[in-house]
Amino acid sequence: MSETTLSPLMRQFRDIKQGYPDAILFFRVGDFYEMFYEDAVEASRLLSIALTSRDKNSPHPIPLCGVPYHSATGYIAKLLGAGRLVALCEQVEDPKSAKGLVKREVVRLYTPGTLVDTEFLIPGELNCLAAIAVLPDADFGERIGLASLEVSTGEFWLMEFRGSQAVSHALNELSRLDPRELIFPTGLDSRSVQWIRQIAGPRLCERPAAPFEPQRATQILTSHFHCNSLESLGCHGLPAAIGAAGAVLDYFRETQPTVPLDHIRRLSIRGNNETMHLDGTTIRNLELLKPLSAKEQTDATGPLTLLTVLDHTVTAMGCRL
Numbered sequence: 001m002s003e004t005t006l007s008p009l010m011r012q013f014r015d016i017k018q019g020y021p022d023a024i025l026f027f028r029v030g031d032f033y034e035m036f037y038e039d040a041v042e043a044s045r046l047l048s049i050a051l052t053s054r055d056k057n058s059p060h061p062i063p064l065c066g067v068p069y070h071s072a073t074g075y076i077a078k079l080l081g082a083g084r085l086v087a088l089c090e091q092v093e094d095p096k097s098a099k100g101l102v103k104r105e106v107v108r109l110y111t112p113g114t115l116v117d118t119e120f121l122i123p124g125e126l127n128c129l130a131a132i133a134v135l136p137d138a139d140f141g142e143r144i145g146l147a148s149l150e151v152s153t154g155e156f157w158l159m160e161f162r163g164s165q166a167v168s169h170a171l172n173e174l175s176r177l178d179p180r181e182l183i184f185p186t187g188l189d190s191r192s193v194q195w196i197r198q199i200a201g202p203r204l205c206e207r208p209a210a211p212f213e214p215q216r217a218t219q220i221l222t223s224h225f226h227c228n229s230l231e232s233l234g235c236h237g238l239p240a241a242i243g244a245a246g247a248v249l250d251y252f253r254e255t256q257p258t259v260p261l262d263h264i265r266r267l268s269i270r271g272n273n274e275t276m277h278l279d280g281t282t283i284r285n286l287e288l289l290k291p292l293s294a295k296e297q298t299d300a301t302g303p304l305t306l307l308t309v310l311d312h313t314v315t316a317m318g319c320r321l
Contacts, residue, residue, distance in 0.1 A: 005058075005060075007055075008100075008101045009029075009101065010036070010054075010062065012101060012104060013025070013027055013036055016089055016104065016105070016106060017037075017039075019106070020085075020087040020106060020109065022085055023084070023085035023086055023087040023109060024039045024042065024043050024079055024084055024085070024086050024087070025039055025087045025089055025106075026067075026072065026076070026086060026087065026088050026089060027089045027104070028069065028089055028090050028091050028104060029066075030095075031068060031069055031070075032066040032067065032068055032069060033066060033067050033068075033069055033072050033088075033089075034064060034065070034066040035064070035065050035066065036054065036062050036063065036064055037062060037063055038063075040063040040064050040065045041063050042084075043065055043079065044065040046078065046079055046082050046084070047065075047067070047075055047078055047079070049065050049066075049067065050065060051063060051064075051065050052064050052065065072088075073117070073119050073120075074119075076088075076110055076120070077119060077120050080110060080112065080115070080120060083203075085109065085110060085111050086109070086110040087106045087108075087109050087110075088106060088107055088108040088109075088110065089104050089105065089106045089107070090104065090105070090106075090107045091103070091104055092104060092105050092107075107257070107258055108255070108256055108257075108258065108259075109254075109255040109256070110255075111181055111203070111205075111255055112127075112180035112181045112202070112203050113127065113128065113129030113130070113179060113180040113181025113182075113183075113202070113203070114129055114151070114181070114251070114252055114255045114256050115127055115151075115180075116151050116152060116256065116259055118152075121152060126150050126153075126178075127150060127151075127152060127180050128148050128149065128150050128177055128178070128179040128180060128181075129148070129149045129150075129151070129179060129180065129181050129183070129248055129251070129252065130146065130147065130148045130149075130174065130177060130179035130181070130182045130183070130202070130244075130248070131145075131146070131147045131148075131182070131183045131184065131212070131244040131245070131247045131248045131251070132144065132145070132146055132170065132182060132183075132184045132196060132244060133145040133147075133184075133185060133212045133240045133241070133243035133244040133247065134184075134185075134188055134189075134192045134240065135214075135239055135240045135243070137162065140162035140163045140166075141162075141163060141164065141166075142162075142166060143160055143161070143162050143166070143239065143240035144160065144161045144162075144166045144167065144169075144170045144240055145158065145159075145160050145161075145238065145239070145240030145241035145242065145243050145244035145245075146158065146159050146160070146161070146170055146173055146174070146241065146244055147159075147241060147244035147245035147247070147248045148177055148179060148248070149248045149249070149252065149264070151252065151259075151261070151264075154263045154264050154265070154266075155268075156245070156248075156264050156266065156267050156268065157267065157268035157269070157270050158235060158238065158241040158242070158244060158245045158267065158268075158269060158270070159173070159241055159269065159270040159271065160238045160240050160241035161173075167195055171195070171199070174199060174202075176278070178201060178202075179201075179202045180202055180203065181202050181203045181205060182196075182199060182202040182203070182204055182205070183205045183206075183207045183247060183248070183251050184196050184204070184205075184206060184207065185206070185207060185208070185209040185212040185243075185247070186206050186207065186208060186209050187209050205251075207247065207251060211243075211246050211247040211250035211251070212243040212244065212246070212247045213243060214239040214240075214242050214243050214246075216246060217242045217243045217244075217245060217246020217247065217250075218230055218242060218246065219246075220246040220249050220250055221233070221242065221245060221246055221249065221267070224249055224261065224264070225265075225267065230242065233267050233269075234267075234269050235267065235269050238269070241269075245267065249261075287304070287305050290303060290305060291303045291304055291305055
């Protein structure tokens with residue numbers, strides 16, 4: 001459909017959609033969130049809702065589906081469960097006082113690692129957002145920084161790996177962490193991209209390199225923790241880890257601009273030699289967190305693992321802590 005034949009509403013939708021090409025755009029129209037074009041086709045299939053069209057009498061009707069705004073949470077959860085991202089576009093001015101087209105903008109981008117609503121969180125499981133940063137190093141060959149943020153509990157930590165075993169140690173730590181989403185900077189060397197792309201489980205998201213750079217990341221972290229330098233946080237001299245931590249905060253703020261992060265008051269530094277570590281294969285074979293077979297569970301207790309035997313917490317938040 002040409003520019004001249006698009007209605008003002010559809011032009012607004014198109015302009016906003018261009019900023020979120022990988023997400024299904026929930027576009028607020030009155031009491032509904034409406035989806036158009038390929039978003040409507042895919043959402044109608046995944047949500048099992050009717051697919052209709054806008055401008056039915058036009059030679060090129062626009063595919064359309066919608067859900068009531070007051071029950072959108074369940075539909076968003078279903079789309080997230082299907083591996084899709086959801087951008088929530090709201091009317092940001094009163095339609096009664098608006099002159100012409102109501103102003104709209106995306107207020108939240110739902111991604112697997114940035115969920116904060118209890119409706120989207122699995123009871124008893126952490127929902128971590130992780131970041132990887134890779135820096136060359138004259139003494140160690142390379143430094144690999146890893147940072148993780150679990151927003152519902154406020155747990156925020158970083159660690160750094162160096163030397164010839166850095167990749168192996170980072171992969172083992174990611175296997176233990178089991179994040180929902182892993183971000184990494186664009187522009188990495190082909191070797192780093194190759195081992196990162198082979199990580200199974202989390203959604204892999206390539207991001208602009210700027211927030212991963214130590215100087216920019218330092219500004220992000222000192223601004224959040226209201227300190228003058230990173231020495232007070234104890235992470236001075238860990239440039240790759242600092243880059244990963246700064247990128248985690250930057251990504252969360254970008255996707256969830258209305259969600260406060262005041263409860264994240266501490267940045268922990270983890271060492272790779274402070275405790276005994278189990279690799280991913282050992283954790284799986286011992287069935288510490290997940291059973292080897294989906295059949296190894298009961299309706300009453302859920303998965304039969306060492307964790308479920310030991311865990312007697314009452315609430316979902318208590319279990320995540």
